Amino acid sequence: MSKPSIGFCGLGAMGMGMATHLVKQGYSVTGFDVYQPSLDRFKAAGGTPSTSLAESAKDKPFYIVMVASAMQAQPALFDKDGIVNALPKGATLLLCSTVPSAYAKSVEKDLGEAGRGDIFFIDAPVSGGAGRAADGTLSIMAGASDAAMEKGKWLLEEMSASSKLFIVAGGVGAGSNMKMVHQVLAAIQILSLSEAYGFAARLGLNGKEVYNKVIESTGWSWMFENRSQRTLKEDYFPGASAVTIILKDTGIITSMSRSVGFPATLCAIAEQVYFSALDRGWGANDDAGLVRLWSSEPVTSIQNSLPAEDKEAKLQLVVDLLTGIHLVSAAESISLAKHVGIPLPQLYELACDAAGGSAMFRDAGEKMITILEGKDNDSGRILGEYVKKLRTAVDEAQAIKCPLYLGTGALNLLLQTGSDSSLASLLKYYSVR
Amino acid sequence: MSKPSIGFCGLGAMGMGMATHLVKQGYSVTGFDVYQPSLDRFKAAGGTPSTSLAESAKDKPFYIVMVASAMQAQPALFDKDGIVNALPKGATLLLCSTVPSAYAKSVEKDLGEAGRGDIFFIDAPVSGGAGRAADGTLSIMAGASDAAMEKGKWLLEEMSASSKLFIVAGGVGAGSNMKMVHQVLAAIQILSLSEAYGFAARLGLNGKEVYNKVIESTGWSWMFENRSQRTLKEDYFPGASAVTIILKDTGIITSMSRSVGFPATLCAIAEQVYFSALDRGWGANDDAGLVRLWSSEPVTSIQNSLPAEDKEAKLQLVVDLLTGIHLVSAAESISLAKHVGIPLPQLYELACDAAGGSAMFRDAGEKMITILEGKDNDSGRILGEYVKKLRTAVDEAQAIKCPLYLGTGALNLLLQTGSDSSLASLLKYYSVR
Structure with a gap:
């Protein structure tokens, strides 16, 4: 069985490490960033660069957002040409940025209001620095519904060390x-x-x-x-x-x-x-x-x-x-x-x-x-x-x-x-x- | 009856105001400072400038110290050519600098150890700024033995507003x-x-x-x-x-x-x-x-x-x-x-x-x-x-x-x-x- 393709938004110090690690593990990863040198580096590492959020999300059953803040995440996710509109039905969306828990909860709500309650959403901030991001040995703190966690857990495991994935009780917001x-x-x-x-x-x-x-x-x-x-x-x-x-x-x-x-x-x-x-x-x-x-x-x-x-x-x-x-x-x-x-x-x-x-x-x-x-x-x-x-x-x-x-x-x-x-x-x- | 002569050490912003106010009240005030322009100003205001601590204290029944700190006060008071050695028997000494209460107490002790237990010592820091110092309307917080307070209260009253002299119970240290x-x-x-x-x-x-x-x-x-x-x-x-x-x-x-x-x-x-x-x-x-x-x-x-x-x-x-x-x-x-x-x-x-x-x-x-x-x-x-x-x-x-x-x-x-x-x-x- 072929590995699922993954969309990725935010190729900064942490995001680049995480995305290129997934490439190394054999996944087809389409990475979006606004900074061309990062796209060039990602391409050199075997990734598929994209200058369109919609394109980075189209037909991707899994998507990871690793931008710097809630202020960056909101338009990337919910603009007309953004990620959410382009994701296929039943996709799994991981928000790995560090954001207020209230924001993570608002994403879940906004997905519903946008008619995309079909998306499985996981609130999953990370810790460990760029080195561990690139090694796939991050600490990850994840909160989500049981259904979403069932869908996305394998991907969290790909990016974290074996004992460093913390599923926090309480659903979306608990991870944050x-x-x-x-x-x-x-x-x-x-x-x-x-x-x-x-x-x-x-x-x-x-x-x-x-x-x-x-x-x-x-x-x-x-x-x-x-x-x-x-x-x-x-x-x-x-x-x-x-x-x-x-x-x-x-x-x-x-x-x-x-x-x-x-x-x-x-x-x-x-x-x-x-x-x-x-x-x-x-x-x-x-x-x-x-x-x-x-x-x-x-x-x-x-x-x-x-x-x-x-x-x-x-x-x-x-x-x-x-x-x-x-x-x-x-x-x-x-x-x-x-x-x-x-x-x-x-x-x-x-x-x-x-x-x-x-x-x-x-x-x-x-x-x-x-x-x-x-x-x-x-x-x-x-x-x-x-x-x-x-x-x-x-x-x-x-x-x-x-x-x-x-x-x-x-x-x-x-x-x-x-x-x-x-x-x-x-x-x-x-x-x- | 002629007014008693007063020695004064420390003609900074506050000290200058206090000393010249006493001059205006008709006292003969001998003022010491290390900064010549201050001595010149004090002389112009009718004071007697002095470049010798001992001379500023000699034959003065009352003496006021208004230097910046305990570190300045200690040698001015206790050096061989300092104030204490030069003061006449039974003089009254006011320390108006802001110092730790432990320092005020140590002065009382050092006076005793120097064989000058005859000096009436008052711990009397002030507040109110240079303007009120010059007007003789400072707030003064004074602690001393009853005997010392009896000797020096009139001088504290000369420098403070009528309702602004606070005799604090507890002796030397309480003022500080x-x-x-x-x-x-x-x-x-x-x-x-x-x-x-x-x-x-x-x-x-x-x-x-x-x-x-x-x-x-x-x-x-x-x-x-x-x-x-x-x-x-x-x-x-x-x-x-x-x-x-x-x-x-x-x-x-x-x-x-x-x-x-x-x-x-x-x-x-x-x-x-x-x-x-x-x-x-x-x-x-x-x-x-x-x-x-x-x-x-x-x-x-x-x-x-x-x-x-x-x-x-x-x-x-x-x-x-x-x-x-x-x-x-x-x-x-x-x-x-x-x-x-x-x-x-x-x-x-x-x-x-x-x-x-x-x-x-x-x-x-x-x-x-x-x-x-x-x-x-x-x-x-x-x-x-x-x-x-x-x-x-x-x-x-x-x-x-x-x-x-x-x-x-x-x-x-x-x-x-x-x-x-x-x-x-x-x-x-x-x-x-």
């Missing part, structure tokens, strides 16, 4: 909500690594020393390890992931949070700093370049002749800064998941090994979940040491007049737990009713 | 603590006015329209009215109050708060933005110039042709932003006062009519105090409208990608009160144990 709560971690951790490298630079530490120390420590995050490859080479122009991309995801989190009354405190702090980077004209630069808010010098060019003991003490401050921020980011993510009804163990399984992963999420996240699910009478009185260490880092930053947007924000959330110093008290801040 | 909790309001409100003008500029509003609207609204603050005189003229170089001055006061608040476990959340947000202004080389510029973080254009040059209704709606967003921030700043200030044991009604009386004053502090502060003092069973379920309005302002700012550091910080503190939406819930955040 899962992606959103995962992106809470990403939104905070992308800024935290620049804040950490910037603080380190001002302490006189070389970026490579910082890297070697952090990746073996409680301050580790997937984002730190990933972005460091660009930070250490100043590979920001354009790099691999623009500030505008994480800003878009952050905006989905904060606007959704505001609308449901959830205090996405660290995400909001990060968002204001991302806005300030836009003001500097850095929107199209890689987000790893945010370190330039702290240091105009490349972090790898910073030299010091600190005695080993002093250097170690300063490196530890950087680790403690990241550790404290990531601890609170775990609480913010897991609490928002609870607030919007995402299954917490599934988020834990997903995020431990995706772009939002961090040593602190892995180590403290499980305990947070047992507390939030009421399965544990131990309130987790473990914050004392973290508070003390983060406070010391903030003291040092203040002494050298170094801004720590997230570090001070995280510290205040930890301080408001008082002498109780428990995970339960931290989670209580986020447990609005 | 009162000043600190007052400065919580100043630290937040100085940034809030630039954030408001900057947001307004990006909404297309002219600065003069903003001024006229805000001063008649719930968004009014003393700082807004005062700084607007410079904002509207771009009078920042050097203007009247450098970024480094409010940054120093903010640092006293946040470091003291960290050390006692208090989450000075909005102050910490403001401090990071002040650090970022230092990074831009704006430390010596007037703090009103912080609006340049949002708009490189003068706010008075912004033109619009908005229909009256649209303009009014946008102006209201600016008012709502300030109102929300000032509401939370009142809670932060009053809660810190409770935390460090400052009498709350005295803070209220002081701050309503000093540089920290705001419409929201005046309107909501009294209720907050009755709740914190447990004199009121009504939890003040009044936050709903404020949350709604501030949320709308933040929504609009997000849409135009305008950073609102304090606006988003205040909103999250309001959101965490949940559907309860009460002042009690807001105060609970700050009521760490």
